[in-house]
Amino acid sequence: MIGMIFRNALILVLLAAMSLPAHAQLVSTGDALALEAGQLEQRVEAFLLRDDVAAELAQYGISHEKAMARVANLSAAELEQVAGRIGEMPAAGDGVVVIAGVVFIVLIILEVVGVTDIFKAR
Amino acid sequence: MTSASSVGVVALAALMLLAGGCATYDAQIPDSLAPRVDLAETPFHPQLENHCGPAALTTVLEASGASPEYDAVAERVYVPDLEGSLQVEMMAGARSFDRIPFRVPGELSAVLAEVEAGHPVLILQNLRVRSLPAWHYAVVVGYDRADGEILMRSGTERMQETPVSTWMRQWDWASRWAVVVLAPGELPAQPDRTAVFRALADFDETARAESRLRAWTAAGERWPEAALVHMGAGNAQYELGRHEAAVAAYRRALNNSPEHWPARLNLAQVLLELGRPCEGRRVLEAGTMPFDHPLVETHGRLSIELDDSCTTIGDPGSE
Numbered sequence: 001m002i003g004m005i006f007r008n009a010l011i012l013v014l015l016a017a018m019s020l021p022a023h024a025q026l027v028s029t030g031d032a033l034a035l036e037a038g039q040l041e042q043r044v045e046a047f048l049l050r051d052d053v054a055a056e057l058a059q060y061g062i063s064h065e066k067a068m069a070r071v072a073n074l075s076a077a078e079l080e081q082v083a084g085r086i087g088e089m090p091a092a093g094d095g096v097v098v099i100a101g102v103v104f105i106v107l108i109i110l111e112v113v114g115v116t117d118i119f120k121a122r
Numbered sequence: 123m124t125s126a127s128s129v130g131v132v133a134l135a136a137l138m139l140l141a142g143g144c145a146t147y148d149a150q151i152p153d154s155l156a157p158r159v160d161l162a163e164t165p166f167h168p169q170l171e172n173h174c175g176p177a178a179l180t181t182v183l184e185a186s187g188a189s190p191e192y193d194a195v196a197e198r199v200y201v202p203d204l205e206g207s208l209q210v211e212m213m214a215g216a217r218s219f220d221r222i223p224f225r226v227p228g229e230l231s232a233v234l235a236e237v238e239a240g241h242p243v244l245i246l247q248n249l250r251v252r253s254l255p256a257w258h259y260a261v262v263v264g265y266d267r268a269d270g271e272i273l274m275r276s277g278t279e280r281m282q283e284t285p286v287s288t289w290m291r292q293w294d295w296a297s298r299w300a301v302v303v304l305a306p307g308e309l310p311a312q313p314d315r316t317a318v319f320r321a322l323a324d325f326d327e328t329a330r331a332e333s334r335l336r337a338w339t340a341a342g343e344r345w346p347e348a349a350l351v352h353m354g355a356g357n358a359q360y361e362l363g364r365h366e367a368a369v370a371a372y373r374r375a376l377n378n379s380p381e382h383w384p385a386r387l388n389l390a391q392v393l394l395e396l397g398r399p400c401e402g403r404r405v406l407e408a409g410t411m412p413f414d415h416p417l418v419e420t421h422g423r424l425s426i427e428l429d430d431s432c433t434t435i436g437d438p439g440s441e
Contacts, residue, residue: 025391027384027417029323029338029354035384040416061202070198073214075324082210086201090296092246092257093172093206 030076046076049083056086147290151267152231155238160264160273161185164242167192168278175199175207178244178259179215181275182303185242185261188219195219206257209246209299216303217325220333224310224321228298230290232312234265239311241302242275248295257296306333307340319350326354331361349379353388360392368392380409383417390424399431 034043050071057067071079082089165184169177176196183190198215199207216223226232226243233243243262250256260282264273272289276282284292293300302310306329309318322337329337338354345351356371372389375382386409393402406428411421 026357026360026388027420029319029326029350029357029384032350032353032382032384033319033323035416057201060204066197070211070214073198073218073328074210075214075327077320077324078210078214082208086204086208089208089210090246090248090255090257091201091204091206091208092174092259093204 034076042080043076046080046083049079050074053079053083053086056082056084060086147287147294149230149286149290151234151265151270151286153267155231155234155265155267157268158264158266159234159238161237161240161242162263164261164263164275166275166280168280172205173200174259174277175212177277178261178275179207179212179303181261182242182244182301183216183219183221186221186303186305186308188221188305190219207259212244212259213301213324216301217328220306220329221303222306222308222321222325222337223301223303224313225317226300226302226310227312227314227317228300230286233262233300235311236302237262237264241304241311244301244303245293246296246299247292249292252295255295262300307336309340309344313344315345315348318344319348322354323350326357331358334358335362347378349375349382349385351375352378353382353385356385356388356392360388365392365396369396383409383411383415383421387417387420387424390428394424394428394431397435399428399435403428403432 030043031040034040053074054064054067054071057070058064062070074082163185165181167177167180173196176192176199179199180190180192180195183195195215198218199211201208201211213223223244226236233245236243245260245262247258247260248255249258258277260274260276262272262274265271265286266273266283269283270286271283272286274282274284304310306325318341322334322341325337326334335355335358338351338358341348342351342355352371352375356368356375359365359371360368369389369392372385372392375385376389379385386405390402390405393399393405403425406421406425411418415421
């Protein structure tokens with residue numbers, strides 16, 4: 001009980017610490033959704049990931065300034081999704097896939113004999 | 123058995139399984155849809171090397187009526203050292219051009235229903251296998267049931283026709299990610315309430331108040347019984363300086379859901395700013411907030427402010 005009160009107080013401190021636009025006193029729709037899902041705390045924490053995600057993005061050839069501007073457009077849920085994982089996320093780029101037929105067959109065999117699990121697709 | 127023949131057996135087994143595996147993706151274009159759709163007016167941006175993200179996003183943005191500069195799109199979504207674009211940045215990139223990206227449910231019928239409704243669908247594909255993926259963004263612009271083909275703007279091809287089973291595999295191996303990008307005020311053809319609310323709440327974080335109001339108003343027409351749609355409209359009205367309209371919107375939210383504390387707190391706050399603190403106090407007193415509610419501190423602070431102001435000016439509403 002005390003812990004819950006303390007946690008809620010912490011959320012408030014974190015909410016206050018975030019640099020929000022002028023109308024910070026209104027509860028946002030994002031907060032309302034998070035509240036319904038019982039995830040207001042995660043949401044507040046996700047916003048604190050912004051600097052980390054920007055720093056991570058800056059490792060992939062984007063200036064720090066531009067990275068900061070880009071992460072400012074990410075929602076809390078999106079920040080949470082990519083934080084610490086940018087290098088592992090699908091980053092689609094090359095539409096022209098040059099792959100030899102033999103290599104493809106070998107890959108299919110590898111997947112079939114259980115190295116990976118392509119046929120577990122629903 | 124020699125190793126050569128065992129390789130042969132494995133290869134044969136692989137091919138047989140492959141045939142069986144592909145059968146999993148033997149999807150049919152539903153009969154409920156028009157037999158053929160081709161959104162021929164959808165623009166085309168042949169991609170530069172590794173630029174399928176900016177090319178596909180520019181395509182769907184233009185189709186939604188926006189006119190972004192290709193370079194400005196690339197500036198927002200291309201990550202040079204990854205030689206590609208991330209899904210979350212594709213979403214954020216759409217929002218930064220005053221458009222709303224909605225996730226489409228991971229079913230072929232859902233994707234094609236959007237296409238039939240005139241919405242080109244941005245998809246992620248895996249053109250190789252799961253163990254060695256080759257990620258690619260493309261835009262679905264049509265289908266042909268008789269030929270069993272999906273029509274796309276893809277890479278350097280203005281019109282790529284892919285058999286539906288192949289298309290399903292490539293999409294399934296990319297976790298069935300599909301998005302429609304729409305102007306504020308428009309909803310997907312088969313709007314899923316959770317997905318729409320998520321999309322609009324994310325849009326709220328950075329978008330202009332006029333666009334947000336348009337978006338929540340459209341959602342309010344679709345789901346008038348929800349509290350969130352009215353609260354979202356109220357927040358946008360407030361930001362536009364229309365406090366009375368905000369009050370009306372929050373009251374609609376509370377009529378639907380008296381337990382909706384975000385709407386109740388916002389209503390009380392706006393009444394305070396309108397110089398009606400006693401009315402605001404009555405709004406707060408009409409509900410009983412659980413002591414462990416995460417917004418209890420906001421409630422406490424607002425109560426004190428309302429009390430102080432109401433005492434100062436006196437309550438015209440009380441006897």
